[in-house]
Amino acid sequence: MNCQQAYQLISAAVDGELSCHEKEKFFQHLAECTTCTEEFNDAMKTKLIIKERIIRFTAPQTLINSIMHLTHHCAQESNL
Amino acid sequence: MNNDKQNSKIPAEQSTSSLSVIEYQKQLEFQKEAVVHLNALYNYALHLTMNTDDAEDLVQETYLKAYRFFNSFERGTNCKAWLFKILKNNYINIFRKNSKEPGKVDYDLIKDFYHSIKDSSIDTTEADSDYFHSLLHEEVYQALHSLPEEFREVIELCDIEGFTYEEIANMVESPIGTIRSRLFRGRKMLREQLETYASQRGFHGGTDR
Numbered sequence: 001m002n003c004q005q006a007y008q009l010i011s012a013a014v015d016g017e018l019s020c021h022e023k024e025k026f027f028q029h030l031a032e033c034t035t036c037t038e039e040f041n042d043a044m045k046t047k048l049i050i051k052e053r054i055i056r057f058t059a060p061q062t063l064i065n066s067i068m069h070l071t072h073h074c075a076q077e078s079n080l
Numbered sequence: 081m082n083n084d085k086q087n088s089k090i091p092a093e094q095s096t097s098s099l100s101v102i103e104y105q106k107q108l109e110f111q112k113e114a115v116v117h118l119n120a121l122y123n124y125a126l127h128l129t130m131n132t133d134d135a136e137d138l139v140q141e142t143y144l145k146a147y148r149f150f151n152s153f154e155r156g157t158n159c160k161a162w163l164f165k166i167l168k169n170n171y172i173n174i175f176r177k178n179s180k181e182p183g184k185v186d187y188d189l190i191k192d193f194y195h196s197i198k199d200s201s202i203d204t205t206e207a208d209s210d211y212f213h214s215l216l217h218e219e220v221y222q223a224l225h226s227l228p229e230e231f232r233e234v235i236e237l238c239d240i241e242g243f244t245y246e247e248i249a250n251m252v253e254s255p256i257g258t259i260r261s262r263l264f265r266g267r268k269m270l271r272e273q274l275e276t277y278a279s280q281r282g283f284h285g286g287t288d289r
């Protein structure tokens with residue numbers, strides 16, 4: 001595997017989405033290539049930072065209530 | 081995540097009398113399988129619509145449909161993925177096909193939220209050791225939203241919601257190879273954007289190791 005091939009696999013490697021065969025070849029390349037190793041580490045960090053730092057909103061209580069109400073309502077309707 | 085599934089909200093006196101046992105079981109299962117993902121769906125809806133009212137409508141529509149068609153949900157598969165797929169289809173139907181204009185982008189929402197978490201959430205002990213850790217919630221949010229939609233979407237589904245490539249491919253109706261390359265290119269753009277923010281505040285991206 002050359003750098004260009006390894007480069008294309010970085011995202012999938014970060015997500016644990018490589019096939020067994022790809023995985024073996026990919027990490028074999030990383031073992032002997034510092035450039036790709038750095039790219040891989042940066043990609044890992046990027047994934048982590050998105051996960052850690054992204055703003056997550058909490059659903060408003062009114063929405064939660066209406067979903068609960070919704071399922072009750074449907075259930076009663078379909079029971080008629 | 082609000083884990084209060086509110087099972088207790090089903091009034092005991094009516095559950096067995098006015099509802100059939102089967103319907104009652106369906107409700108319980110629906111709450112256990114589907115309603116627990118409400119927050120994730122709400123966030124996905126917000127990312128798509130960028131507006132709280134539209135997001136709430138979208139989530140309501142989604143749950144209404146999901147409940148109606150709950151029998152067609154394949155037990156044992158990922159219910160969250162199933163719900164996301166329904167939400168995405170709803171979104172396309174409402175905002176694309178009927179060419180309904182999405183509501184105004186709610187920037188205040190982001191700003192307000194940012195200010196509400198600002199004091200508690202920024203870990204200053206790490207802030208000066210690594211530029212990645214110096215990034216603020218708001219910056220990561222903005223960087224993500226600066227990406228074209230097809231790239232932003234796969235990153236959200238993969239990194240934030242933790243779906244597999246196969247699940248994402250099914251949701252956005254594209255082959256896995258396309259998901260791979262969108263993630264690859266999307267993350268690259270995102271990293272460049274994040275490095276720009278970091279360097280604007282005096283961190284030198286990538287070279288501080």
Ligand SMILES: [Zn+2]
Nearest residue numbers: 003006033036
């Ligand atoms: Zn290499």
